[in-house]
Amino acid sequence: MAREAYITGVGQSEVGVRLPRHPLLLTLDAAKEAIAEAGLTFGQIDGVFSFPGKSPGYLAFSPVGTDEVIEALGIKSKWQMGGLEQPAQLSAIGMAAWAVQQGICRHVLCFRTVYEAGGMADPATYMGARPDTVSGASQWTSPFWATSAACWTAQYAARHVHKYGLTREQLGQIAINGSKNAMLNPRAKAITKDELTLDKYMSARMISTPLCLYDCDRFSDASTVVIVSAGDALDEVKCEPIRIAAMSGSVDRYSWDQVEWPAAYDAGPDLWRHTDYTVDDVDTAQFYDGFAFLPITWLEGLGFCEKGEGGRFIEGGTRIARDGQLPLNTAGGQLGAGRLHGFGFAHEAVTQLRGNAGERQIPGNPKVAVATSGGGPLAAALLLAKD
Amino acid sequence: MSPPRPKPKLDQENTAFWTGGSEGKLKIVHCADCGQYTHPPRVLCRHCQSENITAKAVAGTGVIDTFTINHQPWAKDLEVPFVIARVALDGVPGVYLTTNIVGCPVEAVAFGDPVRVVFEEQDGIFYPLFEKVA
Numbered sequence: 098m099a100r101e102a103y104i105t106g107v108g109q110s111e112v113g114v115r116l117p118r119h120p121l122l123l124t125l126d127a128a129k130e131a132i133a134e135a136g137l138t139f140g141q142i143d144g145v146f147s148f149p150g151k152s153p154g155y156l157a158f159s160p161v162g163t164d165e166v167i168e169a170l171g172i173k174s175k176w177q178m179g180g181l182e183q184p185a186q187l188s189a190i191g192m193a194a195w196a197v198q199q200g201i202c203r204h205v206l207c208f209r210t211v212y213e214a215g216g217m218a219d220p221a222t223y224m225g226a227r228p229d230t231v232s233g234a235s236q237w238t239s240p241f242w243a244t245s246a247a248c249w250t251a252q253y254a255a256r257h258v259h260k261y262g263l264t265r266e267q268l269g270q271i272a273i274n275g276s277k278n279a280m281l282n283p284r285a286k287a288i289t290k291d292e293l294t295l296d297k298y299m300s301a302r303m304i305s306t307p308l309c310l311y312d313c314d315r316f317s318d319a320s321t322v323v324i325v326s327a328g329d330a331l332d333e334v335k336c337e338p339i340r341i342a343a344m345s346g347s348v349d350r351y352s353w354d355q356v357e358w359p360a361a362y363d364a365g366p367d368l369w370r371h372t373d374y375t376v377d378d379v380d381t382a383q384f385y386d387g388f389a390f391l392p393i394t395w396l397e398g399l400g401f402c403e404k405g406e407g408g409r410f411i412e413g414g415t416r417i418a419r420d421g422q423l424p425l426n427t428a429g430g431q432l433g434a435g436r437l438h439g440f441g442f443a444h445e446a447v448t449q450l451r452g453n454a455g456e457r458q459i460p461g462n463p464k465v466a467v468a469t470s471g472g473g474p475l476a477a478a479l480l481l482a483k484d
Numbered sequence: 485m486s487p488p489r490p491k492p493k494l495d496q497e498n499t500a501f502w503t504g505g506s507e508g509k510l511k512i513v514h515c516a517d518c519g520q521y522t523h524p525p526r527v528l529c530r531h532c533q534s535e536n537i538t539a540k541a542v543a544g545t546g547v548i549d550t551f552t553i554n555h556q557p558w559a560k561d562l563e564v565p566f567v568i569a570r571v572a573l574d575g576v577p578g579v580y581l582t583t584n585i586v587g588c589p590v591e592a593v594a595f596g597d598p599v600r601v602v603f604e605e606q607d608g609i610f611y612p613l614f615e616k617v618a
Contacts, residue, residue: 230493237524238582239490240611243568244558251552252570259550259595303555305568352524354570354582 101328102194103338104481105204106135107444112319112435113287114214120160120320121169124210127320128170135324136335137204139170142324144202148189148209148439150179157216157223159209161320166208176201184346184364185385185471186439187479190323191344197327204333205325209440213316237354247313247388249353250472251305254390256357258307261405263393265307269298270414271389271425272311272432278419279429281457288317288435312389317435321444339447342465343371343480353473359391360476361469365398368467368478376400380463381449382423383442385470386430395469399478424449424459439470443479450483486563488606497525500539505603505610507541512576514540523579544601545617546571549580553590567593571614587615 108130110123118126132139151162163177176196183189186209193205216223231239243249257263272293279289293311301309331338347363349356369375376399384392393407401423402410411417417425428434428445435441446466448454469478492502504511513522515529515537522530522537529537551569567585585593586602599614 229491231490232493232495234524235490236492236498240492240609241568241582241584241613242489242554242558242562242566243582244490245556247556248552248554248568251554252550252568255552256550303553303565305556306553308552354580355523355578 100198100200102197102341103326103328103331104323104341104443104447105326105331105334105336105338106131106137106324107447108132108134108322109284109444110320112284112317112437114315114317115218116215116318120210120212120215120318121165123318123320124161124166124208124322125169127208127322128166128206131206131322131324134336135326137324137333139172141333142170142172142204142206143175144193144196144205145172145174145177146189146193146196146205146207147179148183148186149181155225157213158211160212160216160223161208161210166206172206184348184360185475185477187443187468187470188346188477190325190443190479191346191477193325194341194344197325197330200327203327203330207323207325208320209438210320211436211438212318213436215318234352237352245305246472247308248305250388250390251308253359253394254307257390257393257405257408261408263408265299266295267408267412268307268312268389269295270411270417271386271392271430272298274414274417275386275426275430275433278427278457279433281455282428282434285429285434288315289429289433308388308390311432314387314431314436317437319435319437321437321440323440323443323447337451337483339450340482340484341479342374342482342484343368344478345371346477347475349474351474356474359394359472360474361391361394361398361471362404363398364471364476364478365395365400368399368480372480374465374480374482378465379423379467380461381427381446381459381466382425383427383446383466383468384425384430385439385442385472386426386432387436387472389432391472392425399467419457419459427454427457427459442468442470443481446481450481487559487561489611491607491609497527501525502609504539504541505605505612508603509541510544510601510612511539512542512573512579513537521576521579542576543574546573546599546614548585548593548595548597548599550595551585551593565590569593569614571599581612584613585615586613592616
């Protein structure tokens with residue numbers, strides 16, 4: 098029988114916009130909180146995994162590497178990994194699960210640190226030199242001023258509008274729900290100051306139709322840490338372990354404009370092949386919402402509703418509210434709580450399953466959660482269970 | 485006046501695509517063995533892995549597969565709004581180009597509209613844009 102992997106600790110730094118605190122110190126803040134929650138010490142950590150690894154050409158996107166964390170926290174690591182060439186952000190946690198399942202590591206520290214707001218205050222250090230040409234995948238979009246993933250995602254969303262009748266009133270429920278939840282999240286105070294109303298949403302300026310300003314997440318500075326432990330190392334932790342019950346990933350060509358729909362429609366169904374749980378068992382969903390359209394692809398891809406029905410599923414917002422059938426993005430998501438870049442969804446899933454979500458805690462002792470990441474041609478999902 | 489378009493760095497794989505417009509031709513990598521097209525261009529056929537490939541001129545017409553009206557100026561002085569579209573090329577199954585639809589008001593663009601290529605030259609690069617077929 099394969100060994101099991103558990104999330105034993107989660108931690109998060111302050112989340113802000115243009116925080117003066119150095120990104121390595123933000124990472125330290127999150128790491129300290131996570132190991133304290135797990136009841137571990139840095140001396141017990143023997144692996145460090147991250148997405149996407151340090152990105153020297155654009156440090157604001159990923160300012161801290163696994164080697165710096167190993168060095169700065171005094172970790173004796175057996176295995177480390179940081180890489181962009183993975184199926185989306187949460188795949189770093191998936192790789193850590195493999196490492197503990199294989200017996201290579203016992204306790205792996207996984208992190209994602211972002212400094213995309215703070216970096217703008219020090220462009221020479223964090224923003225990198227602007228190249229005078231474009232190459233790689235961006236050469237197929239940037240020359241037409243489709244420079245942002247907003248423009249790429251907008252074209253999937255527009256297809257949904259055209260084919261299935263998704264309305265702005267429906268789409269707006271993702272950001273509105275996120276803002277309501279963010280108002281109850283102490284760590285989201287720098288990102289969401291007022292609750293978003295439908296009127297305010299409908300009158301917002303367009304970015305790239307059908308996506309308006311509130312459909313796009315906002316650069317922020319933060320670090321999120323998730324500790325993954327081996328099932329046979331649980332006697333070393335002092336916490337309620339949350340089992341990684343299943344995981345799935347998908348990369349379809351790595352070309353945003355050569356695939357009809359985002360990869361959630363592949364990674365979603367695949368998740369259920371690895372577990373006895375079904376979609377009906379899920380108590381809360383934490384879906385990547387870098388753009389508001391993406392949770393709709395996860396709702397449909399994972400089978401919470403039929404393909405094309407996502408807009409009607411979220412209509413009015415009651416079904417995805419904290420007291421609804423499927424509480425969604427209960428910390429606010431990235432739209433409400435900042436662009437934590439994927440790891441925030443695993444953090445919140447574990448927080449809810451442990452009953453630690455304070456004012457935003459969902460009722461009914463939740464036992465199963467799904468956390469997802471990615472958009473476009475890459476996607477990764479985790480099924481987390483308190484069993 | 486909008487700023488110059490981001491300029492692709494020419495290499496062995498992409499030069500035929502970005503310079504084909506100098507002959508008025510839209511060129512897509514085509515496999516002489518299996519007959520299928522590969523885009524983005526590679527040094528091999530992505531369908532059968534044959535190296536027997538050439539950049540072949542295609543019709544240069546297509547239909548709008550999906551599109552967005554972009555309102556955000558992503559660069560200083562970039563004039564907005566404009567249409568970013570994905571065009572499905574006639575006779576080139578499975579290949580889509582991200583492009584701009586030019587020569588008509590943004591409100592006039594719709595799914596399924598037939599379009600044809602027009603090249604905009606800047607600094608030796610021939611950007612394939614598309615306009616609606618009247």
